[in-house]
Amino acid sequence: MLHCREEVLFLTKQLVNIESIVNTSGEKEIAQALYTLLSSYPYFKENPTHIKMTKTIDDDQERYNVLAFVKGTKASQQQEPTIILMGHMDTVGIDDFNHLADKAIHPDELLAEIKKENLHDECIKEHAHSGEWMFGRGVLDMKSGLASHLYLLKYYSENPDQLLGNLVIVAECDEEDGSHGILSALKDLIAWKEEHGFNYIGAINADFVSPRYEGDENRYIYKGTVGKLLPSFFITGAETHVGSCFEGLDPNFLAAELTRQINYNPALCNEAFGEITVPPVSLKQTDLKPSYTVQTALSAYVYYNFFIHSWTPKEVLEKLKAEAHIAFENSLKLYRDRYKTYCEISGEPFKELTWVPRVYTYEEMNKQLIEAHGLSYVEHMTNFKEQLLLDQSLDTRMFAARVVEEAWKWMEDKRPAMILFYSSLYSPRIELSGKNDAELNLITALDDAVSEIQPSYQHPIVVRNFFPYISDMSFVALSDDPAGIEAVTSNNPGWGSKHYVNYQDIREINVPVINIGPYGFDAHKKYERMELTYSLDVVPNLTNLVIQKLLSQQ
Structure with a gap:
């Protein structure tokens, strides 16, 4: 087991402290900060071409993605097996924090103020005084998940001999609005695929998970994702x-x-x-x-x-x-x-x-x-x-x-x-049913990893088929046939002028994807919070096991 709690917590706070509200200059700021951080790691000083910060394409905002990869020294195949870790850097706004808006991105200060409030919600009150929850904008959606990925990237940059393939991280912008980030990042992923011979065998997103109903104690892992139309x-x-x-x-x-x-x-x-x-x-x-x-x-x-x-x-x-x-x-x-x-x-x-x-x-x-x-x-x-x-x-x-x-x-x-x-972006549904070897391998790696982790964690870890929220998972694979996509393009009056998605780029990547993310409550709300133990300990270790098991199957 990786002893990662303190480092993931530190990275989470660093990310949360940067106000990166979607469609603001904060998206540019957090990308620059992240690029600077990763560039300081010895691995990327020795391999500067393994990291890039790229501007989004066809976007009226100036914002950037940060991508990096570590090549495992045990990877020797001509088509090197490569796993993509993905997570978004942007957040929704902070208007809902009202008088606490200046504390929204400072978790420790915010928690101190919340404790002073006359909280009527017993769940929020309990969490605020438990010492086991972090409050703040972006702590759950999804900077703690991105921090987990960053920890794993750093770990393997220091231990490439433990990596039987390659690990790519995509820290994308604009997930909370138009997904310009991931749609632009596809170009970089395709370029690396051609340049380095990467064979993308699986993607792991780290967006948040929450209870499905009151009293639900399950921590959910999702295969594939819901599709969203307007x-x-x-x-x-x-x-x-x-x-x-x-x-x-x-x-x-x-x-x-x-x-x-x-x-x-x-x-x-x-x-x-x-x-x-x-x-x-x-x-x-x-x-x-x-x-x-x-x-x-x-x-x-x-x-x-x-x-x-x-x-x-x-x-x-x-x-x-x-x-x-x-x-x-x-x-x-x-x-x-x-x-x-x-x-x-x-x-x-x-x-x-x-x-x-x-x-x-x-x-x-x-x-x-x-x-x-x-x-x-x-x-x-x-x-x-x-x-x-x-x-x-x-x-x-x-x-x-x-x-x-x-x-x-x-x-x-x-x-x-x-x-x-x-009249808007179609976020495609992704169905992960085991219809081919790539899907079967990822499902098997996930199931085995959950079985290994579960005995050491008190709450049930449950695997479901569809991530229930809109996410950038939709843009790394396609379950729709050409006729389904044509119905979108032919019936969007803004297609080709105000709005365009290159679905061929998605087909070019077309990698099975799962979501292993932090657990918490009230994303997009004032009392957004994440549970420390699951989010900082279980998520990185579970993700790491999936990486190891999936690469070992190749």
């Missing part, structure tokens, strides 16, 4: 003056029914290997009126978080198109019933509705418009997107909405409709 709807109605409300159709009315149909719907939970995703939930719902008028809105915009285990992005579109059609039908029925009742009590004549449910994917609408208008439409939309890119206030989601809104103007049939599309 299905979005541009919804058009029939504009009218509010004094004649039944002469039009409010798109907000349609949007509300659509959200009622989709939000928390168990039918949209995806089961695989006995594990199930949480249902979708809305992340935005708004109309697109620029200012107040006494007319109903022309259009509305909604989008939903959607997790997947086995469904492809194409299947999600098919399912949501069906749900949208149901919502549209329900909306029109309810509208008709209320309109009829109003006519009965007001004495006004009732007119039968002429609207019908209309739901299209963006790809379907775009194809229809190209067939109808040809080159004039294509050139107009190309120019429109170029001009839209000049508006730095638009994120990928609002950019996509504006593109659909502009395309809709070309539709000859302006009756109410719902247009379904993707």
